[in-house]
Amino acid sequence: MKYLYALLAWAMVAALPARAQDASEKAVSWQYSAEKKDAGTFLLHAKGTIEDGWILFSTTMPDTSVNSRLVVNTKGATITGIQEEGKLESRHDSVLDAEVRYFEHSVELVATVKANDSSTVLKGSVQYMVMKGAEVSSVIDNAFVATVAGGGAATAADDTSNKSLWWIFLACFGGGFLALLTPCVYSLIPITVGFFTKRSPTRAIGIRNAFFYSISIIVIYTFLGFLITRIFGPGALNALSSNAMANLIFFAIFLLFGISFLGAFELTLPGSWSNAADSKASAGNFGGIFFMALTLAIVSFSCTGPIIGNLLVLASKGGVIGPLVGMFGFSLALAIPFSLFALFPSMLNKLGKSGGWLNAVKVVLGLLELALALKFFSNADMAYHWHLLDREVFLSLWIVLFSITGFYLLGKIKFSHDSDLPYVSIPRLFFAIVTFTFVVYMVPGLWGAPLKGISGFLPHEGSQDFNLHRELTNLTAKIGSGGGTAVSDNTIKPKKYTDILESEIPGVETLFFDYQEAIAASKAAHKPLMLDFTGHSCVNCRKFEKSVLSDPQVMKVLHDDFIVASLYTDEKTELPESEQYVSKLDGTNVKNVGQSNADFEAVHFNRNSQPYYIPVDGEGSPLVSAGYGYDPKENVAAFLAYLESAKAEYKKRGK
Template identity: 30%
Template sequence: MNNILKLLLLVGLLYSQSTQNPVTITASVESPARAGEVANIKINADMEDQWHIYSIYKLTEGPLPTEITVNSSVVGAMAPVQEPKPKYVFDPGFETDTYYHEGNTEFIFPVRIKRSAQPGDYSMAVDVYYMVCNERLCYPPITKSDTVKITIEAGSPRNDRTTFVVASTGSGSGTSGDSNILLSIFLLAIGGAVLSWVMPCVYPMIPIIISFFGKMSEDKNIGRTTIATFYGLGIAGTFVLIGLLVGFLSWGVNDAATQSKYANIGNLIATDPWINLALGILFIFFALWMFGVVNVNVAGKLVNKTDRAGQSANSAYLGSFLLGVTFAITSFSCTVPVVGSLLVVAAAGTAGGILTSLYGMVVYGVVFAAPFVALSLFPTALDKLPKSGNWMETLKIGFGFIEIAAAIKFLWVPDLEWEIGLLPRDIVLWSFIIIGILLIGYLVGLYKVGSAENISPFKVGKGRVIAIVLTGLFLYPVGMSLASPPTYHYAKMPRLMDELIEALVPPPPTEDDIAIKEGWFVDQYDEALAKAKADNKPLFIDFTGVYCANCRVMERRVFPTKPVKEQLDKMVLTRLYVDKKDSLSEAFARLQFERYKQATQPYYVILDPKDESTLAEKGGYVPNGFAEFLSGGVSAFYNRNN
């Protein structure tokens, strides 16, 4: 306390005695530029010996961070200020380690000229708010201003000047900072992998795993642990390969638009119509195989008993590896939130970024694959069960119905992308109900599928009873959703079931229309920004996706709650889709990547519309604490502007 009082006294003395300041601020800008181009404003802070100002981004308790703002009628958008790597040393004045700059320090503030700007000369006001200290004294925080002139020339924007360049702002603490980053990546990868275990996208492959490895376990020439290991390598290796691919494609690339495309490759795989069409056809084939309609012994073809034992084993290992790759691809629509975060690191295009992404992908892939490798070993337990008979045939047929449902889940993606209109949300829900009824009819013995014998109507064993109950529990919310037009969403279903259904069916046809009526700006960033400026309100951005199940759950279960709605009513709201196959979504994805280094959805940002500075940001499914997050952003806005 004595040290703080001394410091405050010294600050007061300096403020009363001195009109000078040991920091000189000058600014310059690249000129001329064209409307729609990015111009870099260079701000030089020249400090006298032994004096320093504090970092913009690296914060510690005590000193106030430096802030830089630019105001001009021709500035349409801004990127984060680029600062050099600050020093991280013990600061005697605050008795703690702080991040600061000393000597002649240059900051770069990239701004984009408005596309509507007319040729001519314009002024840009640059304000730098900072606290300057030495080992004994601190000047009171002060704002120094400089004005720069920029000439806007006629002509279309040049291609190499239309996007913000992604630059590092320095890591600060060296080894300690790197360790913190690696720990964060480790925790993200493990937590995301564990969460991915229960995602609905992984369920359709479970019957295939059991069927494939059940057949493999019959061949005594094949090591069961070895083929399970190859299967795990197929899963983990797919994620690692994608991370490396993004890293090498981004190597040496500074263009943020290109980096954004590479970072969003996970979304591309999850939403590409051709990939989903191929997966849909594959699962139909799997279903027909399980029904006995297609008489192809998949495992037998791979094993081929007539070959030598070594050849048989090699084929089995290749088959299990490819099955792992297929599993990883089919799960991408659910795993992309975590994988997307790791791909953002890889898209930095640096050796450190590639190695960090590789580290994260290896951890994620291994942890994600672990339970499914264990499941692939499940057929070894079949040795202790009764020999295959009606019960195994029933299990196989039941899995076949699941594969048909999975095929529909993949097939509605190309239907939606190509605007065919054969599989809208209500038709997909009807399809699931029909499949469920057919499955229940089979389980109660109303008809036969395959070669099973001695099945009489309504003579149902315990296993079939459990399957019927589970099917009924799934069909109830599906039916209630179908009975809830026009959104075809049943609001009272449990959250887990809500997430499951949203991952399996197309997005509702009218929810954006409802949002627009409630005042949202959908895919209208500039309009929302102008409205927020006019109303003097903070701007809330919802980076969302057509195929984002968690986005829909947030919009239905969290946004309408009273505390959240009270905070949303204090802001101008915009919803920006980043995964539509058009130039607008591409621009919004680039905006999210450039400013926030994120490529996952949902992602929420609250910003000050005056200078588009970020007040608060948070990503993912946030069932608790979302109102507090919004309240913090709103309070920051009014504290900043009062």
């Protein structure tokens, strides 16, 4: 009944008119303070004044999906316990048909926080649900900054509505540089070089083109991102990266680029556009440059969409102007490296005039584009379980394409428009060596080798029919744990979605794909639950799984000490009609498993990106103050420490 109650509550929230939402946000006013208790221990106070007629749900509600909670976001800080001060009431609510525990008029939440002894501020948020009559609503993230007083308490103001736009700009600016490290963006740099090679015969024109290109990137990302956020909500961009139609369009674009580079045809603008572009080529036609920037924005969304989605959730807290400022920061960071690279295209023009090496570059780029096109098709294939491009098929195609590339570089394959190659130059020889080395590297993947270096590009290992590595990994985990399994009670083995989903976390045989099943297993097994928000088309998820989660120490801890639930945010399996609902976050209809998991992540953990790992107890309450997202440093020791802190907190709560 409590789960029905949770779903009903969220549905009621989503159905409320705008005026009711505004009223609920004013139902509780908060004052915050912090004090140092002893070395490394602080007390965080959140005093809430509740408007007459409203009730505030307790932090001890039996269903944690609707209870109140304090969250601390200060780096290195962890809440070890929360006490409530005030008159706690309880009753059976006829509207919700459930037992509710609540406060009226006032409440004070006092959290014990372990933090660095030199901490001077504690940052975080209060997340809570309120009710008035039959009206239910929640405030997801009421943010605060509390200054620590040495012996007494210092008041801190709520900064939700006044969140620093500079802070949003800098955070999104950093996200833009992070996006440059993703495979989809990085791989587009050679295409940009080829474009400016044609359009920039002189340095002056190159500088002008680079300026227009930068402005185009900023305009496209800033205004399109802003409009999509305002119209569809911050989750729209994150969902785009896993949308089948979008990925098929990206596949077609890369396929066309690849075939064109191989010499089958030339891509030209239609009609008068093409004539105008040719006539103004020496001036750096702005339309052509804008189109190139638009192409960058479109095809890179598969990798940048999750980053942008999370940044837009953050930026939305800056009010109406927040997403505009945030996306400007993101696009500015994205444009700077492309601009600097585009300032020197004339160097390639000069090199292109000597011999036929420039055509060889185009052919190699064409083969590379064909290989990248498969990645976009794979995204749609995995999300909808078509099984047309499983891992071994994908690898076979890549092995063939890069083998052709290697033989082409050695002059063993020649296209009709190629110049004669009387001998192999030293640069071509070394490129051929690198290419064939990559081919040899991929071959063991046909038998299940993890191939960590390219794991972000490949379909997940669960799609491979024969996977020797997976069998050995599971065996190693069994031996290391004495042969035990994550859950010993057969009655709580995972049931939902096991016919279409497989474990992607090495060494964990009993993996859940449904939150409610996982919570039940966590209670039965007396183990903490690790929520793994992931995605079929999530590049960074695959990289983290292969670089960190596959480490033997991490595997053993997850296998022995945790229940694990992988919640795919792009899984397209439709929910039963009785489980479909309207999101309280953005009012969209939640109809499939992926939408439900993505909505759950955004509502309960204020996140909209993957991977995201957050350990919770058997009631669903987080065991740490913040989850663990993608770590470009791939720090195994840091993730192990994170797991140990969650285990320690779970043990404390058990006592």
